[in-house]
Amino acid sequence: MISNLHFDTEQIREQDRHWIHPWENFKTAGTTPRTIIARSEGIYLTDTEGNRLIDGPAGMWCVNIGHGNSEMAEAIAEQVRRMPYYSPWSLGNVPAAELSAKLAALAPGDLDHVFFTTGGSTAVDSALRFVMYLNNCLGRPEKKHIISRQDAYHGATYLAASCSGKPRDKVLLDFETGFIHHIGSPNPYRRPAELSVEDFCDARIAELEAKILELGPDRVAAFIAEPVLASGGVIVPPPGYHKRCLEVCRRHDVLYISDEVVTAFGRLGHFFASEAVFEVVPDIILTAKGITSGYLPLGAVLISDRLIQQLSGKEAESGMFANGFTYSGHPVVCAAALKNLEIMARDGFMEHVREVGPYFQARLRELADIPIVGEVRGMGLMACVECALDGDARDSLEVGYDVGARIDRHCQALGLLVRPLGPMCVMSPPLIITKAQIDELVGILRKGIEAAMAELRAEGIWKG
Ligand SMILES: Cc1ncc(COP(=O)(O)O)c(C=O)c1O
Incomplete structure (x- = not known):
């Protein structure tokens, strides 16, 4: 356990400026503060500020057995x-x-x-x-x-x-x-x-x-x-x-x-x-x-x-x-x-995914009642919530390409990391996730999408 470590976030961000990250945007590099993950355990991450986040994407679709396995x-x-x-x-x-x-x-x-x-x-x-x-x-x-x-x-x-x-x-x-x-x-x-x-x-x-x-x-x-x-x-x-x-x-x-x-x-x-x-x-x-x-x-x-x-x-x-x-x-x-x-x-991971996967999919599909959600889709423990601001799926890519990023920002403040991809939020949590943790994830995601929707309405980007 490294739970007592203390981090100077500003200093780490300064050092991080030397790191060219994947898909780096050089025009804006270093201008927006990057969340720095310092610790992780099970399905949770902790950033250098001590904020706890659910790891929605399991790193990059990969931390299947969960973090911190001794x-x-x-x-x-x-x-x-x-x-x-x-x-x-x-x-x-x-x-x-x-x-x-x-x-x-x-x-x-x-x-x-x-x-x-x-x-x-x-x-x-x-x-x-x-x-x-x-x-x-x-x-x-x-x-x-x-x-x-x-x-x-x-x-x-x-x-x-x-x-x-x-x-x-x-x-x-x-x-x-x-x-x-x-x-x-x-x-x-x-x-x-x-x-x-x-x-x-x-x-x-x-x-x-x-x-x-x-x-x-x-x-x-x-x-x-x-x-x-x-x-x-x-x-x-x-x-x-x-x-x-x-x-x-x-x-x-x-x-x-x-x-x-x-x-x-x-x-x-x-x-x-x-x-x-x-x-x-x-x-x-x-x-x-x-x-x-x-x-x-x-x-x-x-x-x-x-x-x-x-x-x-x-x-x-x-x-x-x-x-x-x-x-x-x-x-x-x-x-x-x-x-x-x-x-x-x-530890029966395959059986566990076959049991909680349908629950994960069903709970996420409840988000389809939010007006800016165009489709919720997926299989097993991978899913995507795609937004469509004009209600027309075929036009959504042209409208508000940063919708996913806005949702991610709100979700992070609420304790969930999602992976934004244009108008989409992709979810692929560690396979150890329980039904109660799925409820937690979906609850935060709903609040994050609704907060982004309110923001888009206030800015006149979404007219719904
Ligand atoms: C389907 C698929 N193939 C290949 C890759 C590339 O893998 P890597 O990033 O380990 O090189 C990825 C990465 O996300 C992927 O999703």
């Missing part, structure tokens, strides 16, 4: 004492070997092979490099095109960022556009008004097939998709969408890559969601975040035995897959992941 601290310290690091190139280590076998056992189908990375973005890049390598080995070097989707988020390395499809992330940076393509987002909330959800789903499936045919099936290598588009605003695609995408991919010999960086390790009540929730056994699954509950950075690419078999054996033309990182299979990080998975299984 078993994790012990496991990490023990591995540091035993053997902190050795090169993964030609040598093995005990935790990484054990973890790869464990992941192979938990993963669906024949996804038996694991490539360790340092996080989600490097998992995306490694998967795409693997696909390129595979097709080069198989003598089809032209089969390189990748299809992704609008609203997707796949990370911040060059290839991963190029696969992402959020318009606001696409300004002032360069992206690979030669072989990475995007089809429409499967967001039922923003579907054309004249389409039913079923017709909308049909249209998105047809669009995927049309894109493959346009590019040429012999040139398309893979389709990459998050089961639920997380940072795009917790977009749950229409029923059957993923299964039908997989069928299209199979028809045209296109690999299906499921980006489970957010959805794996319990957020939807299963270790992996692809098959258990969406009835899809992909060729490749990407994971990170919840694999260590964010205690240490780790990513993993799970690859099917079918693909590895094509590269193995005497007849195979393959050579070295020259891709990897100094910290691939880092023993301390893998020891943390093993302990995390042990805790999740032993």
Whole structure:
């Protein structure tokens, strides 16, 4: 426990000015006081001023088992004492070997092979490099095109960022556009008004097939998709969408890559969601975040035995897959992941999420009666409250883009950290959250949204 530590917030903020944060806005950097988190326990954070906040986003979709778990601290310290690091190139280590076998056992189908990375973005890049390598080995070097989707988020390395499809992330940076393509987002909330959800789903499936045919099936290598588009605003695609995408991919010999960086390790009540929730056994699954509950950075690419078999054996033309990182299979990080998975299984995390998830979703949906709330959606322990100031979902992006930030500001003052994304507030609390804590979270969120609404009305921005 470090509860008695005292912090000089102003001094820390001054030091913090040297830190270029992710998605830094250089124009305004340092001009708005940043909340500095100093301690955390369970689902709660404490800032340097001593304010207690519910951790609405679980860090960044990752602190699944909750903060301050002393078993994790012990496991990490023990591995540091035993053997902190050795090169993964030609040598093995005990935790990484054990973890790869464990992941192979938990993963669906024949996804038996694991490539360790340092996080989600490097998992995306490694998967795409693997696909390129595979097709080069198989003598089809032209089969390189990748299809992704609008609203997707796949990370911040060059290839991963190029696969992402959020318009606001696409300004002032360069992206690979030669072989990475995007089809429409499967967001039922923003579907054309004249389409039913079923017709909308049909249209998105047809669009995927049309894109493959346009590019040429012999040139398309893979389709990459998050089961639920997380940072795009917790977009749950229409029923059957993923299964039908997989069928299209199979028809045209296109690999299906499921980006489970957010959805794996319990957020939807299963270790992996692809098959258990969406009835899809992909060729490749990407994971990170919840694999260590964010205690240490780790990513993993799970690859099917079918693909590895094509590269193995005497007849195979393959050579070295020259891709990897100094910290691939880092023993301390893998020891943390093993302990995390042990805790999740032993303490019934999947069962708990399957029990409280529907309650979380039902309580949050009560917020739909607030006039500026356009839609509440989600699944398991991930959800999004999307505001629509003019009552028209399709126009909400143009209206008051800072609505989420205003709600976050009010919620923070009331004891809840939310993740604002434009007009959306995203929620993905630690999986240990109880029903009483869900009540606390929803109660604060309601007050925060109502306070923001009153403010918007007073400023004449919302006319309701
Ligand atoms: C679905 C998805 N894929 C990939 C990433 C990138 O992971 P990282 O930030 O660990 O590189 C993220 C991060 O939020 C994500 O949500």
